[in-house]
Amino acid sequence: MLTVGEEAGNLDKVLIRIADTVEVRVERLLTNLIRLVEPLLIAAIAAIVFVIAVSLILPLTQLSDIK
Numbered sequence: 001m002l003t004v005g006e007e008a009g010n011l012d013k014v015l016i017r018i019a020d021t022v023e024v025r026v027e028r029l030l031t032n033l034i035r036l037v038e039p040l041l042i043a044a045i046a047a048i049v050f051v052i053a054v055s056l057i058l059p060l061t062q063l064s065d066i067k
Contacts, residue, residue, distance in 0.1 A: 001014050 001018060004014070006014075
């Protein structure tokens with residue numbers, strides 16, 4: 001594309017078009033990455049909440065077993 005744009009004398013338009021194409025590709029890649037990371041973060045937060053809940057409830061159940 002650069003060679004054709006240079007030969008045609010409209011290199012600036014070709015470079016702008018290439019920049020726009022790269023920008024769209026990067027935007028799409030980041031959007032897909034965020035869509036993948038979001039459920040993983042939710043699962044990690046749920047696991048942390050579960051561990052905290054178990055660490056609070058387990059001692060209470062062990063207290064009731066003391067004779």
